[in-house]
Amino acid sequence: MPSLEHAYACGDGRRRELSAPRLRVDTPERAGLDRTELGRLVRGVRGLTTGEHPWAAGVVVVAGRGPVIAAREAAGWAVRYGSYDPETDAGVELPPAARVPMTVDTPFDLASLTKLFTSVAAVQQIERGTLGMDARVGAYLPEFRAAAEHGITVRQLLTHTSGLRPELPLYDCADDTARLALLRAEAPSGEPGTYLYSDLNMLLLQFVLERVTGRALDALVHEGITRPLGMTATGFGPCPGAAATEDQRRPWAKADRGMLRGVVHDENAWALGGVAGHAGLFGTGPDLAVFCRTLLAGGQYGPARILGPDFVELLLTPPGLGFAVDQPWFMGELAGGGAAGHTGFTGTSLVLDPATDTFLVLLANTVHPRRRPPDSGPRAAAATRLARAVQGS
Template identity: 45%
Template sequence: MRIRALTAAVALLTTLTLSLAGGAAAAPAHGSAHGSDGGRFDRPSAGFAPAGTVLRPGSPGDAGLDAAPIDAFEQQMAGWEDPSAGAGYLFPGATTLMAHDGVVVERSAGGFAVKYADTTTELPPDQWIPARTDTIYDLASLSKLFTSIVAMQQLAAGRIALDTPVAHYLPEFATNGKGDITIRELLTHTSGFDADPVPSLWQGYPDIASREKAILDAKPINPPGTTYLYSDLNMLSMQLVLEEVTGKPLDTLVREGITAPLHLTDTGYNPPASKLPRIAATEYQTSPDRGMVRGQVHDENAWALGGVAGHAGVFSTVDDLAVLAQTILNGGTYRGHRILSGDSVRLMEENFNQAFPGDSHGLGFELDQIWYMGGLSGPQTLGHTGFTGTSLVIDPQSRSFVILLSNRVHPTRNTPSTNPPRRAIGEAMSQAMRVSAPGGGPLWYSGQGGGTTSTLTTGPLTASAPVDVDFSTFVNTESTDLLTVEDSTDGGATWQALPLTVTGEGAPPGTPTSLSGQAVRAWWHVHASVPQQAGAFRIRWRYTTDPVYEGRGVDLAHLSVTSGHPVPGSGDLTATGGWKFLPDGR
């Protein structure tokens, strides 16, 4: 549906400036305890947050954020937790947390941590256990981050080296052509391993000793360093290395090196029975015959290893994970307790997989994955997901992080993807942060959803000389979500894209006909030329998204159309779709 949003006054002068005056509500004022740029998404921070940054509760306004996107996200979450939503029902319960500049601006829970007796039968309603903000969840593959942090600690201590073959530490690992696989390749999933052990550890072997031998004997399916393939075998192998070089089991290394110094009291493997009332249930399993799994690791291979595994097994809460995330933003320290050096954190943020575009990876952490990071995605953004319905995204450039913990496998793993809420929480945080026009002034903004088109169109214009179109734009979109500037000489029946000249940090070279991207958070100045027209013409800005992923969106400022001679005629600036006018910026 086309919506006539706002009218623009078009000055009949040599410079035809689209003065964006109208009746839209002003954007909220922002402030921050950390200076005038608090909450600015278009002014990315460099380096680590101050080492003394400690998490504290606050409102979005306290952190210089707009509360509206965060409120909208919480309404979305309520729908995803509602069985009456049909196909939109994603999980029985979930807990979320969002933080910016050390301020926890969102922390909420909804739905149920325990609801089902088996795969088809609900418990009596009086036995349902609501999800809480302190509910403990099985993190699934978020556990790999704990293994990776321990690996970084041993790297800093000199007990392992990135480019040393794994077989140097575990000679028996060299079997089946694995002699050249390095520590670096385990941590970046470029070792050549298949995705999972075949056969599964719980199916093919009688005890833990034989299961560990199966990890050592695993045969790669690709030569090391030639392919990116996400594999649990990488972190299972890393676990054996760490245990060998330290002489300690992985759960002890995680406790001594991470959870104890950071006081993460609800984080660890094999949680005690005393915490069961706060633990979310996962899947009802019949093969293996475990019944409703609750308080034990969901992953069958981790369960077969006694609940302590390099790839899975850690349980935690949003509060504990928030401390870990802030520790990384702080450069490895929290409340005076250092668990990582600054150099180690930088290695986790460095993309070691540049040979595999789209599979950016630091040491242990995934980087720049828009499919679940949404609007927070960028070259430095760290994160990971977990099969049980968990995700953590840390954005150093905005000093923000978001956490989603759910029990989406309760009571069965045959559920829709959890990626929409994973992206939505990142998009909400990115859209809550301000973007301000260079030099100030009003904005047009669209953060529209997938599979939609928004247009911003002038009325009919005439000119006796070639016309220049100039504007500033902040573009944070998936590479296939495009901003285009077009002209029409037939009243809008057909449109032609204009070649663009773009300047600014990270601007695309040449004369592209569309703009996109999340790699650079910077304003660009854009110029286009319209040939002299015999009659009336129109200009429009068109933003189109594909059905898959979205970034933060597009901002436009200082829109102007100029010519060397007075421009007779005038017209309205008409918005359709997602464009919103922000007279005081945002």
């Protein structure tokens, strides 16, 4: 277990350390990046919103190296469609005057990027000694009898090795009592210790965190991460100015909610009131760049420290605690040297690469006006351009 020599600087009166450089917008050359390759990255992102069948209605990209943001670009629309027409398999476009252009500061439904914040909140408690990495969930939540009986651990939740199935239909339960009963009774469907990506891991982790701290997850994320880092545009919804997501209707979705904007897309997170360990956060590209820069700087941004360097390393060391590590399918040529990140179902993603001190935030509303089979090719292509920009610098 790493030492506890590093203290937070979150406005709670504890020791502050020397400031780490804050992000600034500057030229590719000042970031140590090749201008030509970075230009290709930006042009490629712009092209994702064009054509008869665009990858997304709108896209935001923020990329950089060290403390320098070398690319900030928005393209397309935050709101383009009023509904989805299943007869024509196309979106019903709003009149031009009713559409909302995408901007760099448009908030997005971050979907599963929420898991990264839940994971950081958990590692903060591990650093403080209030949560044991290899402690059994049943030690904190004895009423979650199935998890307790099968010896599921905190580490297994963070690494998606608990054996829990990907999700449960909490959105079909009559009320919170029924949802909680379903979660408490859920036993692993796979062999514990083997990888099986599951939203349920982060839901259980949320309950553990709330039990050991006596604080709700949204408060833990705000007080321990977004407030000290100055991420004022990041938080759990509702978020009225966010990019629109889906015209959510059965049979393609799991609930009939209509065109969604500013309320969480994930049906289970919605059923749980919008605050969940696996989904529910809204945020912007510039805010996520701060989050990436903080981790690349060993847990510190400006005067604020949210984790000690040893615990950031613990978070990002393969297989990663909440973070995916070296996944070429969305990291492109950044993968292979310890790059870490995640994707979100609504079209969001981020990658940070400690080896080159680079980061890439690519946010898109790919589910607007309705969900499609996932395609991370554009994410991988953008990450590859960033990797080549480093190689050519």
